Amino acid sequence: xxxxxxxxxxxxxxxxxxxxxxxxxxxLYDLCTPRLPANLANKCVGSEEASTxxxxxxxxxxxxxxxxxxxxxxxxxxxxxxxxxxxxxLILILVxxxxxxxxxxxxxxxxxxxxxxxxxxxxxxxxxxxxxxxKTS
Numbered sequence: 001x002x003x004x005x006x007x008x009x010x011x012x013x014x015x016x017x018x019x020x021x022x023x024x025x026x027x028l029y030d031l032c033t034p035r036l037p038a039n040l041a042n043k044c045v046g047s048e049e050a051s052t053x054x055x056x057x058x059x060x061x062x063x064x065x066x067x068x069x070x071x072x073x074x075x076x077x078x079x080x081x082x083x084x085x086x087x088x089x090l091i092l093i094l095v096x097x098x099x100x101x102x103x104x105x106x107x108x109x110x111x112x113x114x115x116x117x118x119x120x121x122x123x124x125x126x127x128x129x130x131x132x133x134x135k136t137s
């Protein structure tokens with residue numbers, strides 16, 4: 001029984017950490033991109049002012065996603081040891097709305113929106129494993 005519990009801890013830690021790293025890396029891409037992706041540049045229709053505004057909003061979103069990804073990684077290291085439901089709730093409160101709205105916005109502009117949806121699924125799977133583990137102990 002102990003071995004199964006340890007495996008659940010390990011799996012939840014891996015899933016939550018991968019989700020946090022993925023969110024952070026996606027945010028770094030948004031933060032560090034030198035120019036707009038083609039699908040966003042086409043929406044600006046040659047307006048330099050619109051292009052600048054969209055690029056700065058993209059950078060702001062990227063900064064927020066880097067912070068969320070780092071927080072998820074930090075919480076994931078402690079939550080698998082402590083199995084604190086408040087930490088799981090905080091992870092879900094951070095990831096679900098941010099990545100959910102990220103996916104909606106990406107879908108609207110023709111970007112690959114399945115990536116944030118996949119990160120939501122990873123986070124939910126990791127959270128479920130932590131909660132299952134806390135019920136069995």
